Amino acid sequence: MRDAQPQFARRNAQLLIILAQEPGHIRQAAAGLTIPGGQALRAVKPGDPLCPVLADSAATVSASYGLAFQEFCATGNRPATFVIDQAGVIRWEYRAKENAADRPAADDVLAAIDALKTKQHVD
Amino acid sequence: MKRLAGIFILSVASAAVVFAQEPSTGDREQEVHKALATFERNWKQPRGLMPFGDLSWKARMEAISVLIKADKTAVPALLAALKSEKASTRGLAAQVLGLIADKNTQPALLSLLKDRDNCVRMLAAQALSQFGRLEPAEQYRPMVEKEQSWLVQAHMSFALQRDDAPNPKAIRQAILEYDLASMDTAAVSKPAPEFQLPDTSGKVYRLSDFRGKKVVALVFLAADL
Numbered sequence: 001m002r003d004a005q006p007q008f009a010r011r012n013a014q015l016l017i018i019l020a021q022e023p024g025h026i027r028q029a030a031a032g033l034t035i036p037g038g039q040a041l042r043a044v045k046p047g048d049p050l051c052p053v054l055a056d057s058a059a060t061v062s063a064s065y066g067l068a069f070q071e072f073c074a075t076g077n078r079p080a081t082f083v084i085d086q087a088g089v090i091r092w093e094y095r096a097k098e099n100a101a102d103r104p105a106a107d108d109v110l111a112a113i114d115a116l117k118t119k120q121h122v123d
Numbered sequence: 124m125k126r127l128a129g130i131f132i133l134s135v136a137s138a139a140v141v142f143a144q145e146p147s148t149g150d151r152e153q154e155v156h157k158a159l160a161t162f163e164r165n166w167k168q169p170r171g172l173m174p175f176g177d178l179s180w181k182a183r184m185e186a187i188s189v190l191i192k193a194d195k196t197a198v199p200a201l202l203a204a205l206k207s208e209k210a211s212t213r214g215l216a217a218q219v220l221g222l223i224a225d226k227n228t229q230p231a232l233l234s235l236l237k238d239r240d241n242c243v244r245m246l247a248a249q250a251l252s253q254f255g256r257l258e259p260a261e262q263y264r265p266m267v268e269k270e271q272s273w274l275v276q277a278h279m280s281f282a283l284q285r286d287d288a289p290n291p292k293a294i295r296q297a298i299l300e301y302d303l304a305s306m307d308t309a310a311v312s313k314p315a316p317e318f319q320l321p322d323t324s325g326k327v328y329r330l331s332d333f334r335g336k337k338v339v340a341l342v343f344l345a346a347d348l
Contacts, residue, residue: 001342013338016328018320019346022294024287025252027323054320054328057290058297059184064316066307067343069180070173072274073214073242075249076345078172084315084339088331093311097175100345113338 001081004106005051011113015051020062020077023055071100079103083112091116151196158189159204159212168211168242172345181306183215190219191298198225205231210240217243221250222298224291229254236263236279241272248275252282253291315341 001015008015019026030053062068062077070078081104083092092112096102146154165182167173173180190197197219204216217235220228235247251257260283267279308316319329333339 001340008340011338012336013340014333015340015342017342017344019344021346022289023321023323023325024285024289025281028281028284028286030323052322052326052328054322056318056320058294058301060297060301060305061316061318061320062343063181063184063301063307064305064318065309065341065343069183070169070177071171071345073245074168074180074183075218075246077343079345080343082309082315082339082341084330084333084341086333086335086338088314088317088334090309090311090313090315093309095175096172096345099172102172109340113340116338 001103001106001109004110007106007110008113011110013113017051017053018056018061018077019053020056020059020068020075022057026053026055067095076100081109083109083116085116148196151193152200154189155193155197155200158186158193159200159215162186162215163207163209163212166211166215168214178307184306185303186215187219187222188298188301188303191222191295194223194295195225198223198228202228202231205235210238210243213238213240214243214246217246217250221246221253222291222295224253224289226254236266241275244270245272245275245278248278248282252278252285253289255289256285257282315339 005015056062059068059077065080065082067077067080070076079096079100079102081094082090085091092109092115094104094108162182162185165179166186167177167179169177190201201216201220201223204212205220207213207216213235217232220232229251232247232250236244236251238244238247248257257263257279263279263283267276267283270276270279305316315330317330319327321327330339330341
């Protein structure tokens with residue numbers, strides 16, 4: 001998804017990533033925090049202004065979105081993606097069902113954003 | 124005389140209101156025990172991702188909210204809960220003790236690093252990181268190297284390498300201010316729940332900052348993988 005960031009930018013869409021972790025933990029993982037045996041955690045890239053990584057340390061935002069405490073020994077979120085229009089309304093969502101790797105393809109998210117331009121939403 | 128009587132009555136009434144609003148220590152302790160019991164009844168520890176549609180995760184948020192509100196009053200019950208037969212209860216107790224960050228609880232949390240359950244060990248490591256970098260590293264590094272669970276290794280490694288100042292007070296404050304009625308309110312065609320979160324540099328992002336300007340693709344990840 002992060003690699004498709006230019007396509008999001010062309011659509012005037014902002015990617016935001018949220019993790020239910022402290023900022024320091026996210027930052028250290030990105031800096032190459034390693035665990036014994038030399039395995040480095042693959043990390044999102046905080047500090048990237050085009051794709052900010054936000055720290056939901058208390059998991060309260062994750063709880064509002066219905067995702068908190070559902071993975072990794074109740075410390076991680078159920079992965080999910082939401083497309084929110086310019087009026088602040090959720091217009092599309094994808095929530096992982098099978099496992100933490102269950103994520104939408106970037107193309108599906110981009111298609112959902114494109115659909116906002118063609119549909120008229122009456123609430 | 125009437126004026127003095129009026130002032131006296133007002134003072135007594137005000138004191139009564141204050142006492143009525145503040146739960147006693149005994150009441151708080153009862154709330155703590157009730158919260159732990161309710162959690163034990165309703166929580167289902169997932170192995171991997173929680174089954175889709177299972178709402179028992181809310182029990183964790185509800186329990187954490189009550190326990191954080193009780194603050195240090197909850198510590199004795201939480202220390203006792205570290206010895207529960209149920210791994211999920213031991214894990215919750217560790218998680219909340221980390222957020223309360225009472226230094227007197229560190230020894231009990233350290234002993235939980237040898238718990239038979241990997242989730243409990245992980246939550247203990249996470250809790251210990253709330254006290255700052257875990258030291259001495261030479262004492263704990265062998266434990267990390269022998270650890271079978273990569274998840275526990277990752278959290279232990281962070282606790283050993285932590286280079287920032289933990290802020291459990293800010294996390295407690297966010298929990299205290301959180302309205303549990305907001306849980307699970309995100310849905311298609313509904314307004315997205317507003318939020319205000321920092322990135323790793325401390326810059327704060329509000330969802331409302333993008334209103335009228337950009338579409339937002341909000342991606343929640345399980346962990347920094």
